[in-house]
Amino acid sequence: MKRVWWKESIVYQIYPRSFNDANNDGIGDIPGIIEKLDYIASLGIDVIWLCPVYKSPNDDNGYDISDYRNIMDEFGSMADFDLLLEGIHERGMKIIMDLVVNHSSDEHAWFEASKSSKDNLYRDYYIWKPGKNGGPPNDWEAFFGGSAWQYDEKTEEYYLHLFTTKQPDLNWENPKVQSEVNDIVKYWFDKGVDGFRMDVISLISKRPEYSDMISPVFEETIAKQYANGPRVHEFLRNLNKEVLSKYDIMTVGEGPGITLEHGLDYVGEDREELNMVFHFDHMFMDMGEGGKFDPIPYSLVEFKNVFNQWDEKLAGKGWGSIFLGNHDFPRIVSRFASDQEHRIKAAKLLASMLLSMRGTPYIYQGDEIGMTNVAFESPSDYRDIETLNYFKSLEADNKNPLDYIHNVHKMGRDNARTPMQWTDGKNAGFSEQTPWINLNPNFPDINVEDQERNTESVLNFYRRMIQFRKDNPTLVYGDYESIENNHEQIYAYRRWDETNEYLVVLNFSDQEVDFNPIITGLELLIYNYSDATEDLLMRPWEAKIFRVN
Ligand code: ISL
Ligand code: CA
Numbered sequence: 001m002k003r004v005w006w007k008e009s010i011v012y013q014i015y016p017r018s019f020n021d022a023n024n025d026g027i028g029d030i031p032g033i034i035e036k037l038d039y040i041a042s043l044g045i046d047v048i049w050l051c052p053v054y055k056s057p058n059d060d061n062g063y064d065i066s067d068y069r070n071i072m073d074e075f076g077s078m079a080d081f082d083l084l085l086e087g088i089h090e091r092g093m094k095i096i097m098d099l100v101v102n103h104s105s106d107e108h109a110w111f112e113a114s115k116s117s118k119d120n121l122y123r124d125y126y127i128w129k130p131g132k133n134g135g136p137p138n139d140w141e142a143f144f145g146g147s148a149w150q151y152d153e154k155t156e157e158y159y160l161h162l163f164t165t166k167q168p169d170l171n172w173e174n175p176k177v178q179s180e181v182n183d184i185v186k187y188w189f190d191k192g193v194d195g196f197r198m199d200v201i202s203l204i205s206k207r208p209e210y211s212d213m214i215s216p217v218f219e220e221t222i223a224k225q226y227a228n229g230p231r232v233h234e235f236l237r238n239l240n241k242e243v244l245s246k247y248d249i250m251t252v253g254e255g256p257g258i259t260l261e262h263g264l265d266y267v268g269e270d271r272e273e274l275n276m277v278f279h280f281d282h283m284f285m286d287m288g289e290g291g292k293f294d295p296i297p298y299s300l301v302e303f304k305n306v307f308n309q310w311d312e313k314l315a316g317k318g319w320g321s322i323f324l325g326n327h328d329f330p331r332i333v334s335r336f337a338s339d340q341e342h343r344i345k346a347a348k349l350l351a352s353m354l355l356s357m358r359g360t361p362y363i364y365q366g367d368e369i370g371m372t373n374v375a376f377e378s379p380s381d382y383r384d385i386e387t388l389n390y391f392k393s394l395e396a397d398n399k400n401p402l403d404y405i406h407n408v409h410k411m412g413r414d415n416a417r418t419p420m421q422w423t424d425g426k427n428a429g430f431s432e433q434t435p436w437i438n439l440n441p442n443f444p445d446i447n448v449e450d451q452e453r454n455t456e457s458v459l460n461f462y463r464r465m466i467q468f469r470k471d472n473p474t475l476v477y478g479d480y481e482s483i484e485n486n487h488e489q490i491y492a493y494r495r496w497d498e499t500n501e502y503l504v505v506l507n508f509s510d511q512e513v514d515f516n517p518i519i520t521g522l523e524l525l526i527y528n529y530s531d532a533t534e535d536l537l538m539r540p541w542e543a544k545i546f547r548v549n
Contacts, residue, residue, distance in 0.1 A: 006195070006250035006275055007319055008476050009046035009094070010355070010466055011362045015327045016053055016075055017061055018419050019365055021431035028419070028430070030076035030084050037084075039448070041091040043368060044466035047250070048088060049197050051327060052098045053081065057107050059166035060385050061417075062098075063199060064105035068184045085192055094194035096250060101181050102200045103167040110180075111168050118155050124174045127160040127206065139212045141221075143256075145389040162203060162226060164385055172204045172235055185243045195250035198274070201236070202255035202262075205229030218291055219284055227257020233265060236273040245272065252276040252321055252360075260313055267318035276321040276360060281306040283329055293390055293407040298336070300508050304482055304491050311358055311480050320359030324350060325367065330415045332364070334373035338510065342541045343370055347458040348528035349506050349543040355465040356495060356504050356545060358480045363462070366420050369451050370458040374418050374440040375409040383437045384413040421447040456530065468526060468545075474500040483517055490515045490538065494548070501548040507538035514538075521549035 020032030030053065040048060052062030055070045062072060071081050088095045104111060113122035129137040129149070136149035136158050142165075149158040150165045160169045170177050185196065207229050213221045236253075244251060253266055253274045259281065266277050282303055288294035314320050325332040333339050337346030347370030354361045376382060379391045379401045387408055391401040408414075414437060421443040422429030428443035440446075451457035469475045474497045482493040489509035495502045503522065507513050515536040524534045526545035534546070 002269070003477070006047070007360060008470075008473070009250075009360055010044065010469065011047045011049050011096075011360060012040055012043065012045040013049045013051070013326055013362055013364045015051045015365060015417060017436065018417050018430075020420060020422070021433070021435070024432040025074070026431050026433035026435045027074045029074065030071070030080040034080070034084050034087050037087045037091055037093075041093060043363075043463055044470065045093060045363075047094045047096060047194065049096045049252075049362070050098065052100055057105055057166065059105070059164050063100050064103070064107075064164070064167045065100055066105040066107040067109075068104075069187055082191075089192070094250075096195035096197055096252070097188055097193050098199055099181075099185065099196040099201075100199040101170060101184070102203045103161065103163060103169045106166045106168050114168075115152055115154060115159070118157070124171055125177055125180075126168045127171045128155070128157045129160070129210065130157055138210050140210075140226075141213065141218065143222075144386045145393050160206075162200075164389075169206075170204075172231070173206075178235065178238060182239060182242045185239070189243070189247045189249060193249075195252075197278075198251060198253045200256060201253040201274075202227040202232065202257050202266075203229075204235055205232040217289070219287075223257040223259055227255065228262050228265075233271070233273060236266070237271075240272050240274075250275050252278060254278045256280055260309055263310065263313055264318050267314070269318055271318075276319050278321055278323060278326075278362075279310065281310070282324075286335070287411070292386075292411050293404070295407060295410045300488055300491060301486055303336070304485055307357065308482050308485065314359075315479075320357075321362060322354055322357045322359040323362040323364070324354060325416060326362070326364050327416050328413050330411055331371055331373045332367055333370050334415070337508065338541060339372040342510065343372065344458055345528050345541040345543075346370075348461045349508070349541050351458070351462050351465050352504065352526065352528070352543040352545060353491070353506055355462075355469045356475050356502070358476070358478070358495070361469075364416065366416075368459055368462040369421065369446055369448055371418075371421060371446060372440065372442060373409065373415040374438075376414075376438060377405075379405065381438055382408065382412065382414050384417065387412045387414060423447050423449040461528065465526065472500065472502070473497075474502065478502075484515075487515070489513045492517065496548075503546045503548050505536060505538060505544045505546070507540065507542045510540045512537065512539050519548060522546040523549055 017028045019028040020036050021028050022031035053071055053075045054065045055067035056062045056065050056072050071078050110122050110125045113120050114126045136147050140148035142148040143163050148162055151158050161167050203226055214225050215221050251274045255277050258277050258279045266274050286295055286298040288296040332350050333347045337350055394401050418440045419430035419435045424444040424447050428439050451459035475495055478495045478497040491506045493504050515538050522534050524546055528543045
């Protein structure tokens with residue numbers, strides 16, 4: 001496998017609104033990030049992925065952009081951004097931005113022009129269709145509920161929005177839209193940014209038939225109808241040829257609907273499209289028939305299977321990304337491990353996994369201290385548009401949101417959006433002002449300051465694990481093979497190359513497990529119980545990494 005920096009990098013994702021508030025208005029901002037750059041560097045991070053900071057009316061917290069070349073007022077100014085960029089580069093780190101070009105904000109000048117008349121120059125920047133039988137052009141549903149079409153009285157047509165009504169989809173069939181995107185990307189590269197995470201890039205090419213939904217199961221409709229449209233690869237190859245290929249940058253495409261079958265089409269080394277994708281095969285495993293807010297338990301066997309299949313598919317041909325959560329999903333320790341009595345061990349176990357797999361690891365802010373889900377009591381404590389729409393839809397069905405709030409406690413996106421817990425002081429050191437969203441009340445127990453002082457903290461475990469990966473390129477490039485795939489509690493795998501071999505054993509359960517594969521010559525290197533020994537009698541949430549001699 002060809003050696004390149006982005007394969008060897010460890011990425012840290014920042015959700016600016018919830019990271020650190022420097023001017024004390026209750027909202028995280030760019031100067032707040034600058035204050036914490038030494039902290040991020042101290043973890044051993046190579047690349048920061050910054051969620052959107054562009055001008056936006058914040059219907060979807062910055063994923064609705066009204067100006068791609070300016071900074072959101074609440075986050076600071078372009079001068080602040082330039083300082084951030086400089087501060088990151090000075091510390092030997094890189095920065096990737098979020099590129100949200102499946103849709104813009106309805107307050108973008110393009111859309112304002114587009115909706116003003118049928119014959120204006122920007123009409124075809126978006127997707128407009130006449131209605132059918134007095135209703136929308138088809139029965140497509142939006143990701144966050146309701147029809148994906150919005151009627152506009154002025155020109156008497158509907159526009160497509162796969163997300164909220166304030167996020168109209170751009171029309172990539174229009175070559176002018178493609179060249180606008182090229183120019184935006186070039187603008188940021190010329191400023192010095194080191195790459196992009198591309199939001200819902202799997203959705204940019206629409207199937208021209210616009211036929212009705214093919215399945216009542218929304219996931220299936222996404223995969224077979226919304227995603228991987230006929231021209232997506234042509235669009236990405238053009239972007240690559242015109243802009244990406246001219247810079248030493250990294251790209252990671254986000255993709256609902258990017259299944260095993262499609263992965264290599266995006267990231268195959270011969271494809272000249274993207275470096276990596278985020279697929280969601282392990283992100284939808286615990287959603288029942290009713291979708292996101294109908295959670296079901298996940299099975300470890302299935303979870304391992306997802307990682308095994310993807311690794312096998314990409315091996316030698318493309319590169320993977322390893323992540324367990326982000327700003328759209330529950331906290332990883334609450335979702336895939338345990339946030340009760342074993343929380344600290346469980347968080348370290350997940351760190352052991354994230355940082356020992358083949359593929360570039362992505363750490364979401366707060367996971368490095370083991371932050372957990374939050375259970376707000378009242379629907380009015382929630383801020384996320386997806387969650388608010390869910391409450392609205394319940395009310396529309398004459399149901400009481402309070403009877404369903406437990407689903408939001410489990411799955412809601414705000415779980416990952418409570419402010420970063422820096423200290424046990426006022427507002428967890430996030431801000432002097434009441435934050436835009438409530439804190440998780442557990443901040444007196446879970447915070448950076450406390451964990452800095454404790455050598456056995458989750459935070460210091462992350463530091464050790466990151467250093468361990470850096471010292472051992474075998475963990476980056478070496479082969480991967482999982483053993484005992486049908487074991488329901490243990491995830492165990494080997495990583496090896498010509499010179500080294502490691503064995504990772506992770507007990508994903510509250511029970512003690514006597515795990516007995518026949519492997520000799522084990523030398524214990526990394527562990528999350530201070531009195532760990534070389535045997536494989538695995539205590540609850542115990543993690544061990546061995547050298548195999
Ligand atoms: O969060 C999800 C479902 O609850 C995902 O399906 C998510 O909507 C999807 O992965 C796309 O996410 C990205 O684009 C959205 C934005 O709201 C998310 O924050 C972003 O990560 C629209 O831009
Ligand atoms: Ca602020």
